[in-house]
Amino acid sequence: MTNVVTCFLRHRTAVLLGRRSDAVGTYTGRWAGISGYVEGDPADAERDARREVREETGRTDATLVRAGDPVDIEDDGREWTVHPFLFEVDSREVTPNEEIAVHEWVSPPAIRERETVPGLWAVYAAVAPTVETVASDDTHGAAWISVRALEVLRDRAAVADDEAAVASVARALRDARPSMAAVANRVNRVMSGGDRTPGTVRDRAAAAAEAALDADDAAAATAAERCGVSVVTLSQSGTVRAALDRARPAVLIGESRPAREGTDVAASLADAELDVTLTTEAALPAELAARAPDSVLVGADAVLADGSVVNKVGTRGLALAAAREDVPVYVVAAAAKVRPDEAVHGETGDTAALYDGAAPVSVANPIFDRTPADLVTGVVTERGVLDTEGIRAVAAEHRERAEWDGGLEGAGTVSG
Structure with missing residues (x-):
């Protein structure tokens, strides 16, 4: 298989998509993330990802959020192993090179509504926030995590079959971080709007995530x-x-x-x-x-x-x-x-970090x-x-x- 990288730049809750120009050899005219071939060892694909971000957008300050597991894509007899990456940037300023004809910042579910390179939604899903990453994040504060929870609700609603599936995700998110009130409150705000059909929840969650960032900025x-x-x-x-x-x-x-x-x-x-x-x-x-x-x-x-x-x-x-x-x-x-x-919902750290000896010490x-x-x-x-x-x-x-x-x-x- 041919190894390639696909990078998503995220600003606030939007990601950058580019329509491939005539200067590229494959999938001309289709929408994609920032992508390119892996030139060395696939185990070092992050190096290629950073190179592509720099060359195609001019950004040298993108912060890596997540590297996803490789995604195998088959299309018309061609086989690709895509290495996904999600980067955060602090503005939407980009300087596209000749490989990108047009670029747009979009809410990720828009990927499903465009003519894209094969498997782009699956590649995005490999680095998108999940219930599990919301539950396990021990690095960021509650405000940041609550916005990611709303993104999970938005993305899952985009592919949900019915209201029951949406409600199930909302409950899982609400209960993922019981110590962090903003997660449950912001999810409840979206779900309390009456109409809980998937498309409506998708749009309300997207709007709520942006509103949450505005509220945090105003408080600051x-x-x-x-x-x-x-x-x-x-x-x-x-x-x-x-x-x-x-x-x-x-x-x-x-x-x-x-x-x-x-x-x-x-x-x-x-x-x-x-x-x-x-x-x-x-x-x-x-x-x-x-x-x-x-x-x-x-x-x-x-x-x-x-x-x-x-x-x-x-x-x-x-x-x-x-x-x-x-x-x-x-x-x-x-x-x-x-x-x-x-x-008050308690969370505790690793007891062995304080004491891992043989004596019967309560920690x-x-x-x-x-x-x-x-x-x-x-x-x-x-x-x-x-x-x-x-x-x-x-x-x-x-x-x-x-x-x-x-x-x-x-x-x-x-x-x-």
């Missing part, structure tokens, strides 16, 4: 106004990161065990020329006291109906330290992160903790800064939307 803009010239944070939140990019304060950040995602955030902020200091969670309270920052800014995996906040473990300790030093604590989160109840390695409402100065959303009454009103909205499937699910909870 509001939070940026409250940063001051120095900020303390921890873990990884895309909304917090966007606020810091806008405000450009000096940043003290905790490394965020066990995954240490705060380390990557620190490096990214430093690359963006912010003044950044990285420390451990254990040292964060003392460093806060020594530096007297203007604010603490953290994200949230969930804001509970009573105003308390569930976020990456270490948030509660940071908020207690901030209260001791009279530093305001702002939680930046889209309104979709407000839970319709006061349940507690929680990933999230709960910060009481009285330690939070304000919850900053796209609707402004919510007080307890405002949070309860949003929770009631989400509770009503959950009724599409019989109301809130009774899941196991832990208190904090």
Whole structure:
């Protein structure tokens, strides 16, 4: 078989398609991703993928999101092994070369409506978000993951036979990350619209994903106004990161065990020329006291109906330290992160990461903790800064939307 790469560039929720020009030898006039031959070892196909992205779009800054398993395609006696790749870019600026006659950014289900190279939808599906990637993602924040969940609902609805199939996917997504309120709330919002036929859900999910990104951006803009010239944070939140990019304060950040995602955030902020200091969670309270920052800014995996906040473990300790030093604590989160109840769904890290010895030691390695409402100065959303009454009103909205499937699910909870 002939080995080729096909790359999808994603910006927000759209992917780049190009119509192949007369300069290519096969499938002229058909729509495709960024593609080309594998020139070396197929095991190193990522190198060819990056070359094709650079040559065909002029982009050198694409971030690899996922490399999929190879897809075998047969067409008119020709056999292809396609190596799929999904890259993220921060804008839609491209400089196509002579191999692309026309290019468009489209919602991925549009692939099914165009005359494409053989198997393009199957190749996209190999790198598209899935229920499994939503459930297992331990790198990104809840806002990012919730948008990917909406993309899964959009893509699966595009191929679903009936409402039952769509509802099944929606339930799986809703339950995939019980600690992350935005996932369930945003899925419920799509499904509560009455008409749940596949085409309608596909279109509503696509619109909801774009609206979710807009809401996160608006929350970040509001939070940026409250940063001051120095900020303390921890873990990884895309909304917090966007606020810091806008405000450009000096940043003290905790490394965020066990995954240490705060380390990557620190490096990214430093690359963006912010003044950044990285420390451990254990040292964060003392460093806060020594530096007297203007604010603490953290994200949230969930804001509970009573105003308390569930976020990456270490948030509660940071908020207690901030209260001791009279530093305001702002939680930046889209309104979709407000839970319709006061349940805290626990997720735990690998116990062996703390202790793998022979002694009978009990290990507690929680990933999230709960910060009481009285330690939070304000919850900053796209609707402004919510007080307890405002949070309860949003929770009631989400509770009503959950009724599409019989109301809130009774899941196991832990208190904090």
